[in-house]
Amino acid sequence: MEPKRTSGRRGSLIGAGFFARNHLEAWRDLAPQGVRLEGICDRDTARAEEAAQRFGSRPFASAEAMLEAIRPDFVDIATTPPSHRPLVELCAPHVRLVICQKPLAEGIEDARAMVAACEAAGAVLLVHENFRWQKPFRRMIELLESGTIGRARFLRLTFRHGFDIYAGQPYLRTTPRLAIMDVGVHLFDLARRLMGEAAAVSCETRRLNPGVAGEDAFCALVAHADGGVSVTEVSFSSRYHPDPFPQTLALLEGDAGTIELRADYRLVVHDGTGRREENVEPAVPRWGARPWHAVQDSVLAFQRHALAVLDGTEAPQPSGADNLRTLALCLAAYESADGGRRVTLDPPPAPHRSDTNSQVGLNQGGVP
Numbered sequence: 001m002e003p004k005r006t007s008g009r010r011g012s013l014i015g016a017g018f019f020a021r022n023h024l025e026a027w028r029d030l031a032p033q034g035v036r037l038e039g040i041c042d043r044d045t046a047r048a049e050e051a052a053q054r055f056g057s058r059p060f061a062s063a064e065a066m067l068e069a070i071r072p073d074f075v076d077i078a079t080t081p082p083s084h085r086p087l088v089e090l091c092a093p094h095v096r097l098v099i100c101q102k103p104l105a106e107g108i109e110d111a112r113a114m115v116a117a118c119e120a121a122g123a124v125l126l127v128h129e130n131f132r133w134q135k136p137f138r139r140m141i142e143l144l145e146s147g148t149i150g151r152a153r154f155l156r157l158t159f160r161h162g163f164d165i166y167a168g169q170p171y172l173r174t175t176p177r178l179a180i181m182d183v184g185v186h187l188f189d190l191a192r193r194l195m196g197e198a199a200a201v202s203c204e205t206r207r208l209n210p211g212v213a214g215e216d217a218f219c220a221l222v223a224h225a226d227g228g229v230s231v232t233e234v235s236f237s238s239r240y241h242p243d244p245f246p247q248t249l250a251l252l253e254g255d256a257g258t259i260e261l262r263a264d265y266r267l268v269v270h271d272g273t274g275r276r277e278e279n280v281e282p283a284v285p286r287w288g289a290r291p292w293h294a295v296q297d298s299v300l301a302f303q304r305h306a307l308a309v310l311d312g313t314e315a316p317q318p319s320g321a322d323n324l325r326t327l328a329l330c331l332a333a334y335e336s337a338d339g340g341r342r343v344t345l346d347p348p349p350a351p352h353r354s355d356t357n358s359q360v361g362l363n364q365g366g367v368p
């Protein structure tokens with residue numbers, strides 16, 4: 001194996017499916033910053049070829065062949081979860097940065113192995129958790145960290161809709177673990193980012209749509225280590241007019257004020273100075289469209305951050321090591337729902353200095 005390149009912004013993408021279109025468009029938007037996707041790999045060769053042609057890259061049917069041929073600085077993994085561990089383990093020795101879509105893995109052992117593989121290979125592992133990079137949440141984190149509402153005490157995150165998510169992602173119909181692993185993982189990442197470490201969870205799951213295999217609704221009550229509480233509510237079978245999808249609504253109460261994120265991107269802040277409203281609607285990217293712009297803009301913001309991580313100027317948010325605790329929270333939520341009981345989580349291990357993947361993402365400092 002040839003030594004890794006020590007600088008540069010040459011990228012590669014694995015998995016050119018439904019969501020990767022956002023990655024590809026965002027990488028193209030970032031081309032003026034010197035990033036270039038030199039290779040696009042999908043085991044479905046027609047997909048790889050179509051994406052490579054459209055985005056001016058080289059198609060590959062196997063990740064091994066792509067790594068050999070182009071020796072990228074980073075790899076962006078946008079495949080479905082069962083392939084995440086083998087692909088991360090394959091790529092880590094070749095690149096400086098591994099970006100992996102959520103959920104990091106289906107089980108904690110796989111996720112730990114992925115974090116360990118990156119540490120051993122000297123690669124940074126950054127998890128594509130784009131909800132914390134959505135503009136309304138970037139602003140909410142900024143306001144919280146400015147101290148305007150004091151110490152966070154209560155959080156409600158609501159992602160309830162009736163949009164047909166199965167049309168674009170048919171595999172979601174058959175996955176036995178649906179709402180918590182698909183969207184709960186994003187919201188738990190946000191809850192940990194805003195409220196700090198999770199100490200225990202109580203959860204109820206429901207399968208409201210008889211046409212899907214997994215739970216399509218849940219409500220989780222999380223006790224945070226410093227005494228705050230969060231409620232995370234998800235349903236893929238709720239009926240609203242207008243349907244809020246794909247917006248997440250939120251209420252964050254501190255001991256000195258409240259921040260409320262309403263539909264239509266109104267952020268209502270109550271603090272020591274009174275009440276004010278901000279419009280936190282993201283821009284619609286050149287290649288985007290309403291109502292998807294919240295997601296599209298967050299992918300662009302996340303990938304801009306990934307470049308800063310690649311350059312060593314920002315620490316990964318979230319790192320693989322940090323995301324282990326979000327995955328543990330998801331798995332604990334299932335354990336709670338299945339067993340009808342509150343499940344406590346192990347306290348986080350003390351960070352150690354040489355751990356490149358745990359030096360950040362500890363819910364401290366900076367936006368998001």
Ligand SMILES: NC(=O)c1ccc[n+]([C@@H]2O[C@H](COP(=O)([O-])OP(=O)(O)OC[C@H]3O[C@@H](n4cnc5c(N)ncnc54)[C@H](O)[C@@H]3O)[C@@H](O)[C@H]2O)c1
Nearest residue numbers: 015016017018019020042043044078079080081083101102
């Ligand atoms: N962050 C978000 O907001 C968001 C939204 C949707 C999906 N996702 C995540 O993105 C990931 C992909 O989801 P999707 O809906 O795009 O799936 P998809 O099935 O549409 O696309 C996955 C692609 O990966 C390819 N693939 C799978 N294994 C491979 C391998 N070993 N080598 C090469 N190619 C391989 C498949 O052929 C397919 O084209 C999932 O982890 C999903 O949870 C994230």
